[in-house]
Amino acid sequence: MVDYIKSYLESTTTPGQAGNMFWAAVYILLIFLGLSVAVIAMNWLERKILAHMQVRLGPMRVGPHGLLQPIADAIKLLIKEDIMPSQADGFVFWVAPIVVVITAFTVFIVVPFGPTHAVTDMNIGVLFMLGVSSLSVLGIVMAGWASNSHYPLMGALRSSAQMVSYEIAMGLAVVSAVLMTSLNATGTGTLSMIGIVQSQQAQQVWFAFKFFPLGLIAFFVFAVAMVAETNRAPFDLPEAESELTAGFHTEYSGFRWSLFFLAEYSAMIAVSSIAVTLWLGGWLRPFPHLLGGSTWDLVFSLLPGITFLLLGLMAFVGVFRMPKHPYFRVQTIGLAGFGMVLGLIGLLLFLPEVRNRIQDIFWFSAKVAFFMYLYIWYRGTFPRYRFDQLMKVGWKALLPVGIGVLVLTAVAGVLL
Amino acid sequence: MQPVATTFFFYFLSGLTLIAGVLVITRRNPVHSALALILALLGQAGLYLMLYAPFVAGVQIILYAGGIMVLFLFVIMLVNIEKSQKEEQFNKQWIVGILAAVALGVLFVLVYTKGKSLFPERVAQLPEQSNTQEIAVMLYGNYMFTFEIASLLLLVAIIGAVVMAKKRI
Amino acid sequence: MTDPTFHLELQEHEKTFLDSNELIINMGPQHPATHGVLRVILKLDGEKVLGTECVIGYLHRGVEKIAEHRTYTMFNPYVDRMDYVAAVSNGLGYCESVEKLLNVEAPPRAKYMRVILAELNRLASHMLWLGTHALDIGAITPLFYTFRDREEILKIFEKYCGARLTTHAFRIGGCLYETYEGFEREVKKFLDFVTPKIGEYEELLTTNRIWVERTKGVGTISAKDCIALGVTGPVLRASGVKWDIRKAQPYATYADFDFEIPIGQRGDTYDRYIVRMEEMRQSLRIIAQAIDRIPEGPIMAKVPKVIKPPVGEIYHSIEAPKGELGYFIVSDGSTQPYRIRVRPPSFVNLQALDLMVRDQLVADVIAVIGTLDIVLGEVDR
DSSP: OHHHHHHTTTOSSOHHHHTOHHHHHHHHHHHHHHHHHHHHHHHHHHHHHHHHHTTSOOOOTTTGGGTTHHHHHHHHHHTSOOOOOTTSOHHHHHHHHHHHHHHHHHGGGSOOSSSSOSSOOOTTHHHHHHHHHHHHHHHHHHHHHHTTSHHHHHHHHHHHHHHHHHHHHHHHHHHHHHHHHTOSSSOOOOOOHHHHHHHHHHHTSOGGGTTTTHHHHHHHHHHHHHHHHTTOTTSOGGGOSSSSSOOTTTTOOTHHHHHHHHHHHHHHHHHHHHHHHHHSOTTOOSOTTTTOSHHHHHHHHHHHHHHHHHHHHHHHHHHHTSOOSGGGHHHHHHHHHHHHHHHHHHHHTTSHHHHHHHHHHHHHHHHHHHHHHHHHHHHHHOOOOOHHHHHHIIIIIIHHHHHHHHHHHHHHHHHO | OOOOOHHHHHHHHHHHHHHHHHHHHHOSSHHHHHHHHHHHHHHHHHHHHHTTOHHHHHHIIIIIIIIIHHHHHHHHHHSOOHHHHTSOSSOSOHHHHHHHHHHHHHHHHHHHHHTGGGSOOSOOOOOGGGHHHHHHHIIIIITHHHHHHHHHHHHHHHHHHHHHHOOOO | OOOTTOOOOOOOSOOOTTSOOEEEEEEOSSOTTSSSSOEEEEEEETTEEEEEEEEOOTTOOOHHHHHTTSOHHHHHHHHHTTSTTSHHHHHHHHHHHHHHHHTOOOOHHHHHHHHHHHHHHHHHHHHHHHHHHHHHHTOOSHHHHHHHHHHHHHHHHHHHHSOSSSOOOEETTEESSOOOTTHHHHHHHHHHHHHHHHHHHHHHHTTOHHHHHHHTTSSOOOHHHHHHHTOOTHHHHHTTOOOOHHHHSOOTTGGGSOOOOOOOSSOSHHHHHHHHHHHHHHHHHHHHHHHHOOOOSOSBOOOOSSOOOOSEEEEEEEEETTEEEEEEEEEOSSSSOSEEEEEOHHHHHHTTHHHHHTTOBHHHHHHHHHHHTOOHHHHHO
C-alpha cells in the first residue's frame, strides 16, 4: 500500500495517466477544496472590489473588513426555507442545479496547474472542457422549465441561446490556438491541456503574442466570448433585476440557489483556466528565456512568498487603522491573526523545497486571479447589452473575426 | 495505460443507454423524454471512449448532447404541450407493432449469423495518440468532397430555417 | 380583467407558436426601475411593444384639495413634497406665483439667492437622474458617484435652511434665512469640486460603445409631437426646440446671467443625456456668475402678515429641472386660495411614453422611463 503511494512520487506524468488511484483521489480532493475556497474568496472579493470601485466600503461588519461575510451568506442560504412551486416538475426542478454543479466541477479534471499537477491529462483535454461546459446549458434550460412560469422560462431560453451562440466564437478562437501548437518539429498539434502549455514552452512564446497581432485578436475574441458564456456583465441581461424577464433561477431559494451561484463562479474560473492555458502560457513564469538563468529563476521563485507577505502586510495596515474602541477588539485580533497566517504562509513559501514545487501552481493561479479581477471590473464599469444587441455582437462581430483570425493564423503558420 | 474494468463499464454503459432509450419512448412528459435521450447520448459517448475514440466521444458531447438536444428542448418548451400530455401513450395497433418488431429482430439475427465472417475479427486497437489525427486525415483527405457537400447541406438547412421564421422584425 | 381603466385587448384566436404572440404584461407598481409607484401595462408582440398604458395615482395625496383649506403661507411646505427630488424649484414657482398675485417683488438679494439655490437644485436633480438612469441601463457605478457629489449640495441646503430634501427654502416675498457664514466660500469650493466630476461621468458613459448602442435611436420623439403633447424641459430641447422659460420668459433675474440653452437634434435618449449633461455645466456657469454678484440689501419684501391677495387668477411657470412647472392660482379674496392647480412637468411628459416606445423592444421601455425623468410625487400630487 505504502509502495503504491510512494511509487507515484517520482513519476513525470499526472496521476490519471500513471494509473495511480490514490494520488488521483488526493488531487481531486485538493481541487475540490481549492475550488470551494476560491469561490468563497471570489464572493468576498467581488463585493469588496465592486464596492471600492463605487466609492463605498462593502461588507465591514461581519468579521474584520467583512472577511467572514461569505460564511454568513452560506449559513443564511443553508437555513432558508426550501420552496418549490406547486405546479413545477419536481424531478426536473431537483435535477437542474445538480446538473449545473456537476458539469461546472467536472471540467477541473483536466485543468493543469503544472506539468504533472492535474488529475489527468486527456489527449482531448480542451475538447472535454468545452463539451462539459456546453452541458451546463442543459441545466439552465431545465431550471427555467421546471419553474413553471413564463418569465423564468424566457429568461432561461435567452440565457441558453446566448451561451450557445458564444460557444461558437469560443470554439473558433480555441481552434486558432490549437493550430499554433502544431507549429513544432513533428508538425502535429495536440488538444491536451498540458501539451498545449508544453508547446508554448517549446516555441518560447505565449500564444497570445505569437504572430502578433493574430494571437492577441484570438485571445480577445475568447476573452469576450467567455464573459458572455458565463452570463456576466455586460452580457447579463437574462439575470438582471431591473428587466422584465426574470432570470432562470427566480424560483430557486436557499441551498438550490447557492448551487447555481457556486456553479457560476466555478464556470468563470474554468473558462479563465482555458484562456490562461491556451494563450497565457499556463503555469509558465513570465519571460523564461528573455530573463533566463539561475539568478532570474531565483528572483521569480521568490515572488509567491513576497506576494503572501505583502498580503499579510496589508492585513496589518488594516489592523493599525482599526478604531481603538472596545467594540472593535475582537475584529482587530481576528484581522491580526489573519495577517499572521498570511505572513506565515509567505515565509513558508520561501523554503527552497516548497518554493520549487509551488512555482507552477502560483503562476497559474495568479493569471486566473487576474481574469477574475477583470470580470469584477467589467461588472462595475459597463452598462448592459440589450439582448438583440448581445446576439448581434456574438454572431455578426465575434464570429467573422474568429473565422478571419483562424484563416490568417493558418496562412501565417504555413508561410512563417 | 491499461484499461480498467472493461466488462463492468461495457455492461453499465450499454445498460444505461438501453434503459434511457426505453425511457425516451415511454415517458408521458416530452421534457422527460428529451432528458432521457441526453442520457442515452452520454452513454453512447462512453461507449465511444471504450472503443478508443476519444475525439468522437468529445464531439458527440459538444454537438449532440450540448447543441442539438438544447435545440430539441427549445422546441419542446416553446410549443404548447398540454395537449400532447393528455394523448394516449401507446398505439392501438399493438399486434401489428409486435409482428413488425419480431420480423426486424429475426432479420438482425439472420444478418449476424450468416454474415459473421464479413465482420472484422480484430479487437479495437489502442490508437490513442492519433484518433484525432486519423479522423482528420480521413475526413480532409479521402472524404473531402463528401465533407464539403455535407456542410453545404447544413448551410441550406440554416438558410431555410431563417427564411421560414423571419418576420418583419 | 374587470379593471375599468383597462382597455387594451388581447386577440383570442388559435395560434401556433410561429405566429405572432400578443401578450399583455404588467410592470407593476412595485418595480425596481419605474422610479416610484408607476404601473405600466404593456401590449407586446413577442418582444416588440405595440402600446402602453400608464396607471398612475398610487401616490396621490390630494395636494391641490388640501390647498383650498390652508392659507397661502401654510401651503408653502406642501409644495416641496410634490417633486421631492428638486424641492427648491417647487417652492420657487409657488412663491413667485403668489408674489405675482400680490403684485410684490422680492428684493434683488433674495432673487440672487433664489437663483443660486435653484440652480444647485437643478444640479442635484440631474445628478440623481443620471445615477438612476445609468443604473436602469446596467451601469451600476455612476449612481454612487453622483450620490456622493449630490451629498455636497445637500450639505449646503442643510446648512442654509435646515433640511436636505424638503427644503422649504423660500417665503412669499423673499427668503426667510440670510445666507450663513461661509456660504459664498462653500459654494465656490463646491463649484471647483464638481466640475471635474461631471467630466468623470462623461468619461464613463458618453463614448462608451454599449451606452451609445443602448441609447441612440431609442425612444425618439419628434419636435412636432413634443409640442403637440405639451412636453417641456430637456425632452423638448433634445428634440431640437430651443425653448427654455429662463430665456423665453425670464423670472428671478435670470436675464442678468449669461448662459446657453443646449439642444439636441434627433430627440432620442442619447440626445437627452447630452442635453442634461450640458445643462449641468450651464448651471455651474450661472452659479459662478451669481455668487460673485450677490447684491447687499434686504431679503424680504414688504408683505402683510396675513396674506390676502385680491380677487383674480394667475398662471406663472418656471423652468424646473424636469420641465415647465406651472402654478395656476385662483384667489377669491380670502386668506385661503380658491383653487391651486399645479402643472407638473412629469405628468405631461409621461404622456409621451406611449409614443416613444412604439415599436421598440421591452428592454427599452425601462430606458425610456428613465430618460423622461419623472417623479411620481409630481405626477400624482
